[in-house]
Amino acid sequence: MAEIKLHLQNLYSNLSILAKKAGGKEKIIAVLKDNAYGHGLDIFARKTADFGIIHAITRDAKEALEIAPFFADIIVLSEHKENFFTHPNIIFAINEFSALKSVPRGAKIALKIDSGMHRNGLNPEEFDAALSAIKQSGVILHSVFTHYRAADEIGSCFFWQRENWRAVKERIIELAKKYGINKPFFHSCNSAALLRCGEFDEDFARVGIAMYGYCDLPEAFGHFDLKPVLELFAKRISTRELKKGWRVGYGGVYEADKNMVSSLYDVGYSDGILRYNGQGELKTTNGSLILGRVSMDSMSINSSEEKISIFNDARVWAKHFDTISYDVLVKLNAKIPRFFV
Numbered sequence: 001m002a003e004i005k006l007h008l009q010n011l012y013s014n015l016s017i018l019a020k021k022a023g024g025k026e027k028i029i030a031v032l033k034d035n036a037y038g039h040g041l042d043i044f045a046r047k048t049a050d051f052g053i054i055h056a057i058t059r060d061a062k063e064a065l066e067i068a069p070f071f072a073d074i075i076v077l078s079e080h081k082e083n084f085f086t087h088p089n090i091i092f093a094i095n096e097f098s099a100l101k102s103v104p105r106g107a108k109i110a111l112k113i114d115s116g117m118h119r120n121g122l123n124p125e126e127f128d129a130a131l132s133a134i135k136q137s138g139v140i141l142h143s144v145f146t147h148y149r150a151a152d153e154i155g156s157c158f159f160w161q162r163e164n165w166r167a168v169k170e171r172i173i174e175l176a177k178k179y180g181i182n183k184p185f186f187h188s189c190n191s192a193a194l195l196r197c198g199e200f201d202e203d204f205a206r207v208g209i210a211m212y213g214y215c216d217l218p219e220a221f222g223h224f225d226l227k228p229v230l231e232l233f234a235k236r237i238s239t240r241e242l243k244k245g246w247r248v249g250y251g252g253v254y255e256a257d258k259n260m261v262s263s264l265y266d267v268g269y270s271d272g273i274l275r276y277n278g279q280g281e282l283k284t285t286n287g288s289l290i291l292g293r294v295s296m297d298s299m300s301i302n303s304s305e306e307k308i309s310i311f312n313d314a315r316v317w318a319k320h321f322d323t324i325s326y327d328v329l330v331k332l333n334a335k336i337p338r339f340f341v
Contacts, residue, residue, distance in 0.1 A: 031208035
C-alpha cells in the first residue's frame with residue numbers, strides 16, 4: 001500500500017521561521033483543517049503541540065474535538081450554527097450576524113469580519129448590534145478576525161484591505177468598551193500576509209500552507225527557506241520489460257521508444273492523487289517517468305525500485321495540472337498510512 005512520510009525536521013524548521021516572524025510560538029495559530037491539509041490531523045496535531053504551538057484551527061467541531069487535548073484553544077471555522085455548543089477550549093467562528101442567536105450562554109466565539117473579501121463575515125453596520133447581542137446573551141467574545149483576498153499577490157489590494165482592517169479594530173475596541181466586554185484578540189494574517197508584512201503587530205497569525213512547507217509569494221517579497229513536510233511513496237506490485245513500440249495502460253497513450261523496464265506501483269487516483277492522463281511529461285522524485293494514464297489503484301513507472309517516491313514537493317504536480325499545492329495535498333486519501341521520520 002502507498003504510504004506518506006512526514007519529515008519532522010522540515011516541520012520544525014518551518015515553524016521556527018514562522019514563530020520568529022510572528023514574535024513567538026504563542027503567536028501562531030496552526031491551521032489544521034481538512035485533515036491537516038492532507039497530512040493527517042491527529043499525528044500532525046501531536047507534533048505541532050510538541051513543538052510548543054498552543055492554538056489551532058479546524059474546519060468543524062468533529063476535527064476540533066479530536067485534537068482538543070493538545071491545544072489551549074481551537075477555532076472552528078465552518079461549523080453549522082445548529083451545532084454550536086459550550087466547550088472550555090473550542091471557539092466557534094461567527095460568519096454572519098444571524099448565527100449569534102444560536103450560540104449558547106458561556107460559549108466562546110470568534111467574530112468574522114468582512115474587510116473586503118466579500119465571502120462571509122459581518123459588515124461594519126452590524127458591529128454595534130453584534131456586540132450588544134454578545135453582551136446580552138452571555139457569550140464570550142474570544143477574538144475578531146478577517147481574511148485577506150490577495151496577500152500573495154503584487155498590487156494595492158492587500159494594503160487597501162489592511163487599512164479597512166485597522167478601522168475595524170478601532171471600532172470593535174470602542175464598542176467593547178461601550179458594552180463592557182473584555183478586549184478581544186485580533187488576527188488577520190494568513191501565511192502569505194505574515195511572511196510579507198514588515199513588523200508583525202497582531203495577537204496571532206493563522207499559519208497554514210507555510211507550516212506545511214510552501215510559499216507562493218512572488219520573489220519580490222523575498223525568499224523564505226520553507227521545506228515541504230509530506231512525501232508520498234508507492235510500493236512495487238510487478239515488473240516487466242517493455243519492448244520498443246509497446247503501448248502502456250488504458251488507451252495505450254504511452255508508446256515505448258526503446259526496450260525499457262516498467263513496474264506497476266500501488267498508488268492511483270483512488271488514493272487522491274490527481275489523475276495524470278499521459279499527456280505531457282510527469283516524473284517521480286528521482287526522475288523516473290510515469291508511463292501512460294494513472295489508473296484507479298496503480299500507475300506504471302520506468303523503474304524497478306521496490307519503493308519509489310512519487311513526489312516530495314507538491315508544486316511539481318500542481319504545476320503540471322495548472323493548480324495549487326493545496327489542491328494536490330488535501331486530496332490525499334485519509335486511509336494512506338502516515339508517519340513522521
